[in-house]
Amino acid sequence: MNTENQTSKVALVTGGSRGIGRSIALNAAKRGIGVILTYNTHAEEGESVVAEINRNGGKAVALKLDSAKVGSFAEFSEQLLQVLKNEWNRENFDYLVNNAGIAQRTRIQDTTEAIFDQLVTVNFKGVFFLTQTLIPLIVDGGHIINISSALARAVFPGVAVYGSLKAALEGLTRYFAREYADRKIRVNTVAPGAIDTEFGGGKGDENQRKQIAGMTALGRLGEAEDVGLFVASLLSDDSRFVNAQRIEVGGGSFF
Numbered sequence: 001m002n003t004e005n006q007t008s009k010v011a012l013v014t015g016g017s018r019g020i021g022r023s024i025a026l027n028a029a030k031r032g033i034g035v036i037l038t039y040n041t042h043a044e045e046g047e048s049v050v051a052e053i054n055r056n057g058g059k060a061v062a063l064k065l066d067s068a069k070v071g072s073f074a075e076f077s078e079q080l081l082q083v084l085k086n087e088w089n090r091e092n093f094d095y096l097v098n099n100a101g102i103a104q105r106t107r108i109q110d111t112t113e114a115i116f117d118q119l120v121t122v123n124f125k126g127v128f129f130l131t132q133t134l135i136p137l138i139v140d141g142g143h144i145i146n147i148s149s150a151l152a153r154a155v156f157p158g159v160a161v162y163g164s165l166k167a168a169l170e171g172l173t174r175y176f177a178r179e180y181a182d183r184k185i186r187v188n189t190v191a192p193g194a195i196d197t198e199f200g201g202g203k204g205d206e207n208q209r210k211q212i213a214g215m216t217a218l219g220r221l222g223e224a225e226d227v228g229l230f231v232a233s234l235l236s237d238d239s240r241f242v243n244a245q246r247i248e249v250g251g252g253s254f255f
């Protein structure tokens with residue numbers, strides 16, 4: 001537990017069932033933050049993160065969310081409000097971490113409209129409309145963190161749409177920070193480097209992994225915990241004057 005009194009704070013972490021989101025949820029809970037995490041297809045993983053947090057003396061709830069279904073966000077917001085009222089006796093929350101995302105490796109030549117649309121919907125459109133829908137529930141002075149990628153800047157074959165969408169998300173971060181400045185809501189981007197999760201089918205064979213490690217100043221792939229620890233620490237008022245920024249968590253990658 002940290003020394004800061006954060007027992008009454010509540011964070012919503014999308015895609016908190018696995019990988020980086022799971023680590024963000026666990027580390028936020030370790031800091032005394034109540035956690036509402038979302039899963040899409042892996043309900044059991046979502047519930048196991050909740051069980052781990054509860055076992056360790058924290059408080060967490062899992063909700064289903066499909067970021068591709070923008071039409072379901074109003075109903076999700078109502079469910080969220082119910083959970084906040086029932087579990088925390090509140091009608092708002094403090095921190096939104098837009099972490100859920102997907103990747104699909106395809107060269108530009110082979111990118112179909114269906115692949116393009118799916119990537120746009122989950123990684124960009126979904127984040128925009130979910131944040132728009134939930135921002136009335138976020139407290140004034142709250143904090144939104146959008147999870148981007150080193151690939152928003154570094155350019156590799158096979159991730160043109162994904163990387164471009166993460167760059168767009170970084171732009172969106174600054175626009176949200178501008179438009180919600182009147183409510184003192186901070187909006188920042190955290191951009192992980194190559195992190196060893198199942199994302200996009202994982203980080204490949206031993207050779208590919210060595211190659212990625214070789215492109216990283218600290219000489220290794222990142223772990224979900226590397227990002228989870230940082231995002232959980234960034235949520236708090238320790239970073240109270242950090243706003244509209246992009247911070248890379250990649251061990252010095254691809255530079």
Ligand SMILES: NC(=O)c1ccc[n+]([C@@H]2O[C@H](COP(=O)([O-])OP(=O)(O)OC[C@H]3O[C@@H](n4cnc5c(N)ncnc54)[C@H](OP(=O)(O)O)[C@@H]3O)[C@@H](O)[C@H]2O)c1
Pocket residue numbers: 014015016017018019020021038039040041042043065066067068098099100101102122147148149150191192193194195196197198199200
């Ligand atoms: N791993 C990396 O190398 C890396 C690097 C840079 C940035 N990132 C970013 O970090 C974030 C998390 O990645 P990760 O590595 O933790 O991936 P992951 O292990 O594949 O986990 C993805 C999470 O997102 C959820 N999700 C996927 N599609 C969704 C949808 N349509 N609606 C709602 N939730 C959905 C998943 O839920 P279910 O499993 O329940 O379906 C899961 O909780 C992503 O935004 C990714 O772009 C990852």
